[in-house]
Amino acid sequence: MVQKNTYFGGLFSGLGSLLTGMKVTLREFFTRKTTECYPENRATLKMYDRFRGTLELIHNGQNEHKCIACGICEMNCPNGTIQIQSEFVTDENGKKRKILKAYRYDLGSCIFCQLCVVSCPQGALRFGTEFENAVFTREKLVKQLNHEGAVLEKKGV
Structure with a gap:
């Protein structure tokens, strides 16, 4: 048996570890790959439900939202x-109430902590599954979440 602290012992030890690494590399070379073919599979790609993409203000089909500002x-x-x-604004009953004028969200500085979604008492916010947000300027990452002409959802209707 060759000792590891000799010249040939160190040489054979190094050769053995090289062959072990090559065996692992060759085994991985022939295993099935799990890489997504993005962007070719963009039409069939499904994100997970728990994925936090961009923040969304939930609107229904009549362009109404639940945000009470x-x-x-x-x-x-x-x-x-x-x-x-x-x-x-003053409504038809003469009561003053607060309405949402603009809801701005800066995606570039969001840390996706979900504190806004959890703390909303009306359940008006959620994180969507959109993930393609590459832009050339940071100003394009500031989005207005309320739609044009959107109003507060009527309760009990």
Whole structure:
């Protein structure tokens, strides 16, 4: 038996470890690959339900949302990603109430912590599964989430 602390012992030990590494490499070379063929499979690609893509303000088919512009999501956001603009209006009963004017979301500074979704008392927010957000300028990552002409959802209708 050749000792490892001799010249030939170290040579054979190194050769043995090289062959072990080559065996692992060749075995992995012939195993089935699990790589997604993105973007070729873009039409059939399904994201997982728990994936956090972009923040969405939920709108129904009549362009109504549940956001009451309370500002809790804006206060809970740790880095100021959300900016809410609201205004007070008087309804037909003479009551003053706050309505949402603009809901701005900066995807570039969002850390996807989901504090806004969890803290929303109305359940008006969710994270979607959209993941293609590559842009050339950061200004394009600031999005207005409320749709044009969207109104507050009527309760009990």
